[in-house]
Amino acid sequence: MTSENTVRPGTRRLRADRARQVADVLRQQVLSEAFGDGPLPHEEQLAGEFGASRNTVREALDLLRGEGLVRRVPGSGTLVVADKVPHGLDRLKGLAETLREHGEVVNEVRAFGPVRAPGPVARRFGLPQGADVVYVERLRRLNGLPLSLDLTYLAPDIGAELDAADLAHRDIFRLIEEIAGQPLGRADITLEAVSADPHSAAVLEVPHGAALLMLERLTTLADGRPVDLEYIRFRGDRITMQGRLLRDVP
Known part of the structure; x- marks a missing residue:
């Protein structure tokens, strides 16, 4: 086994770099519940498993503590204190459908009604400039x-058939399929990290500037017509994105 202190040409690394590497692997184990309800292995055991020094392992655990995933308890070791729920990216589902096994998703409708579509939104829907769409803003709670x-723009004919009461208690994808009389077909997504603006921070109960995961999703019906454009800000400390990608064979 090669020690982290072994020097090879072009491979010398700072301990902080090595600590991040260890933390990345440990983070996945924490989130996948590999350690169950018990404490993480002792620092000495982790050092041996990773071929790292105890100081490096200690710094890696400090990184996870800073993320709120683990904490040190005197006499008990390092314990997992927070977990993230997995959100799949390989199937088209609403949030309640995706997270059903992890608890109850409740929708708080903060805004609902017709608005003039911003130019880029109208173009995404294939609507003329100045056309109306239905705007929905929801705070989603898990347990x-x-x-x-969630900030959502809906095609006008679909949105006109909805009301705020429906959106508070039912998954929007199911409602769209009922109204359209056909299933949803696909969604184009973009995922990026953003900082919480004052409004988002207050609603999501995180510090201003906290890291959020932003998911932009344009969803179409089976016939290809776009009907739902969403901008979803997830708390970065409560969710992890997962999926399976297959490589096309030439």
């Missing part, structure tokens, strides 16, 4: 705790 802030 009572804020999880995401």
Whole structure:
């Protein structure tokens, strides 16, 4: 086994770099519940497993503590204190459908009604400039705790058939399929990290500037017509994105 202190040409690394590497692997184990309800292995055991020094392992655990995933308990070791729920990216589902096994998703409708579509939104829907769409803003809670802030634009004919009461208690994808009389077909997504603006921070109960995961999703019906454009801000400390990608064979 090669020690982290072994020097090879072009491979010398700072301990902080090595600590991040260890933290990345440990983070996945923490989130996948590899350690169950018990403490993480002792620092000495982790050092041996990673071929790293105890100081490096200690710094890696400090990184996870800074993320709120683990904490040191005197006499008990390092314990997992927070977990993230997995959100799949390989199937087209609403949030309640995706997270059903992890608890109850509740929608708090903060805004609902027709608005003039911003130019880029109208173009995404294939609508003329100045056309109306239906705008919905929802705070999504999982097991009572804020999880995401969803800003949604709906095609006007679809949105006109909805009301705020429906959106508070039912998954929007199911409602769209019922109204359209056909299933959804696909969604184009973009995922990026953003900082919480004052409004998002207040609603999601995180510090201003906290890291959020922003998911932009344009969803179409089976016939290819776009009907739902969402900008979803997830709390970065409460969710992890997962999927399976297949490589096309030439």
